[in-house]
Amino acid sequence: MSPKAPQPLERVRTARRDLASNRPGYERAPGDFNRVSVPTRDGDQLCDWLVAEDPEVVIEVGLAYGASALAIAEALLVGDRPDPAHSIIDPYQDRFNDAGWAVLDGAGLADMCTLDRKRSQFALADMASRGVTADVAFVDGSHTFHNVFVDLFFVSEIVRPGGLVILDDCDWPAVAIAASYYETNMRWRAEPGSTGTRLRAFRLPTPRYEPRFDEFKPFGADPHR
Numbered sequence: 001m002s003p004k005a006p007q008p009l010e011r012v013r014t015a016r017r018d019l020a021s022n023r024p025g026y027e028r029a030p031g032d033f034n035r036v037s038v039p040t041r042d043g044d045q046l047c048d049w050l051v052a053e054d055p056e057v058v059i060e061v062g063l064a065y066g067a068s069a070l071a072i073a074e075a076l077l078v079g080d081r082p083d084p085a086h087s088i089i090d091p092y093q094d095r096f097n098d099a100g101w102a103v104l105d106g107a108g109l110a111d112m113c114t115l116d117r118k119r120s121q122f123a124l125a126d127m128a129s130r131g132v133t134a135d136v137a138f139v140d141g142s143h144t145f146h147n148v149f150v151d152l153f154f155v156s157e158i159v160r161p162g163g164l165v166i167l168d169d170c171d172w173p174a175v176a177i178a179a180s181y182y183e184t185n186m187r188w189r190a191e192p193g194s195t196g197t198r199l200r201a202f203r204l205p206t207p208r209y210e211p212r213f214d215e216f217k218p219f220g221a222d223p224h225r
């Protein structure tokens with residue numbers, strides 16, 4: 001009798017463990033995987049937030065070696081949504097020798113995941129103009145202030161009211177200050193669970209909120225630091 005094929009969820013958990021302990025087959029430079037990837041503990045937090053949310057559609061910005069993508073995929077497979085979808089955006093996957101996509105493919109995720117190789121500032125604008133909606137967005141792409149700010153504008157259009165936006169690297173001022181605009185002016189509310197990680201999750205308001213220009217509140221300081 002042939003051995004039973006591992007279940008999709010077990011395959012993804014194994015791929016996550018393997019990636020964390022063995023690192024990817026290709027690295028742009030020594031130590032690059034650890035430098036750019038969400039650490040395992042933060043990946044676990046990301047996965048926990050998503051499991052609690054039980055989303056059907058997740059958008060991810062920034063694939064790199066696939067560490068956060070596997071954490072998101074694990075959560076989608078834990079959930080019992082009939083048609084889970086994971087849309088990933090990364091214009092520079094070729095610079096990683098497509099290592100992130102290879103990890104997802106190897107974990108059996110090529111059907112559930114899609115990869116858009118445009119800059120997220122344009123890919124998200126395109127999705128928003130096509131009326132795409134999502135339950136959760138995870139943003140870990142360009143860390144330049146204006147790019148993060150634009151990404152957050154478009155995910156606030158795409159993620160449904162009451163949905164979740166999660167950001168990595170909120171210990172960098174460019175990311176934290178971009179997020180603080182949305183928290184200060186757009187009624188995004190920080191979710192519990194960020195303690196001890198550099199990730200931060202924000203709950204979007206219900207119904208969708210559009211501030212008046214004369215209600216603008218100056219922002220810039222990260223209220224959590």
Ligand SMILES: C[S@@+](CC[C@H](N)C(=O)[O-])C[C@H]1O[C@@H](n2cnc3c(N)ncnc32)[C@H](O)[C@@H]1O
Nearest residue numbers: 037038062063064067068092119120140141142
């Ligand atoms: C810090 S790494 C992401 C790490 C990944 N989330 C993980 O934990 O495995 C940042 C990624 O953003 C991508 N990136 C850079 N500029 C981008 C842009 N304008 N739009 C989308 N992705 C971008 C890079 O190619 C890189 O893969």
